[in-house]
Amino acid sequence: MVSDAISENGAKSDFWQGVRLSMPVVVASAPFGVLFGALAVDNGFSVFEAFLMSAMIFGGASQMVGIELFGQHVAPWLIVLSIFAVNFRHVLYSAGIGRRIAHWPVVSQALGFFILTDPQFAVAEARAQSGETVGFAWYLGLGLPVYVFWVIESALGAVFGKLVPDTHALGIDFLLPIYFLGLVMGFRKRPLWLPVVVASACASIVAYKMVGSPWHVSIGAIAGMLLAVILPPHHSGVKARP
Numbered sequence: 001m002v003s004d005a006i007s008e009n010g011a012k013s014d015f016w017q018g019v020r021l022s023m024p025v026v027v028a029s030a031p032f033g034v035l036f037g038a039l040a041v042d043n044g045f046s047v048f049e050a051f052l053m054s055a056m057i058f059g060g061a062s063q064m065v066g067i068e069l070f071g072q073h074v075a076p077w078l079i080v081l082s083i084f085a086v087n088f089r090h091v092l093y094s095a096g097i098g099r100r101i102a103h104w105p106v107v108s109q110a111l112g113f114f115i116l117t118d119p120q121f122a123v124a125e126a127r128a129q130s131g132e133t134v135g136f137a138w139y140l141g142l143g144l145p146v147y148v149f150w151v152i153e154s155a156l157g158a159v160f161g162k163l164v165p166d167t168h169a170l171g172i173d174f175l176l177p178i179y180f181l182g183l184v185m186g187f188r189k190r191p192l193w194l195p196v197v198v199a200s201a202c203a204s205i206v207a208y209k210m211v212g213s214p215w216h217v218s219i220g221a222i223a224g225m226l227l228a229v230i231l232p233p234h235h236s237g238v239k240a241r242p
Contacts, residue, residue, distance in 0.1 A: 011135070011137040012137070014135050014137040014138035014141065015137040015138065015140060015141035016141060017138060017141065018137070018138040018139060018140065018141025018142035018143075019141040019142070019144075019145055021123055021141075021142050022141065022142050022143070022144075022145045022146050023145070025117070025119045025120075025146050026145055026146055026149045029060070029146065029149075029150060029153075030149065030153050032060050033054070033060075033149070033150045033151075033152075033153030033154050033156075033157060034153045034154070034156055034157035035157060036050070036054065036060065036063055036064060036067075036154050036157060037050050037051075037054075037153065037154040037155060037156060037157020037158035037159070037161060038157040038158065038160075038161030039064070039067060039157075039161075040053065040063075040067050040154070040157075040158055041157075041158045041161045042161065043067045043068070043070065044070075045067065045070075045158070046158075047155060047158040047159055050154055050155065050157070050158040051151065051154060051155040051158065053066065053067075053154075054150055054151045054154035054155075055151045057083070058114070058115070058117075058147055058150065058151075059083070059086075059087050059090075060150075061086050061087065062083040062086045062087045065082055065083060065086050066079060066082075066083055069082060085218070086218070088218045089118075089218045089221045090116060092221060092222075092225065093116055093118075093121040094113055094116065096121065096125065097112070097113075097116060097121055097124055097125070097134075098113075100124060100125070100128045100134040101134055101136075101139070104136050108136050111140075112136070112139055112140075112143075115140075115143035115144065115146070115147050116143070117143065117146060119146075120139075120142060120143050120146070123142060124139060124142070192227075192228055192231055195227060195231065196224040196227055196228050197224070199223050199224050199226075199227040200220040200221060200223055200224030201220065202223075203216075203219055203220045203222075203223030203224075204216045204219060204220025204223075207219035207220065
């Protein structure tokens, strides 16, 4: 009984620790959730449809692509393929995070993959790299608030879309890139960090100019991964651990 109580208290503590870590993401993604809801209604979606799309897909960039394609009489398979391509990086994230959560029950793993986002992956990977276990309670606390607020904000944007100011004019849209930059800097002590970041950035910029958004995100990620595979760990000057 005592051990069960200790375990339960530990899980609660881990959960709220994850919730605290999720708050910057909740704040930074809020304008984009509201903006999606507003754009969805402008493209002919009902408030419920905008709400349902956020609840089922939970992917900002892919949702933006989806609402643009739905109103252009594009073949359904092409819409699905486009959304898959935009979010292809999540296949890479899932491959990486899968080894961190392999000890979870299958149902918990499925939920973990569903609420997986860019910052979720980065923070969980940083925790694993520090030697700490990525527990389900902590992970749920980190990801669940982001999901819940994203869905709520999408609905609010759909209802009050006409009142949403221009996020570009206010500079609010820069919050999320700043947060991601902080996450990237958190990995700066890892081997090959600088060449991988430079390769990813260059490939992403070139792809943005030649292919366009949001394809440049996945292309930049793949370029960084390929360089990390090609170069040996000691290339960065940091000796690999035996």
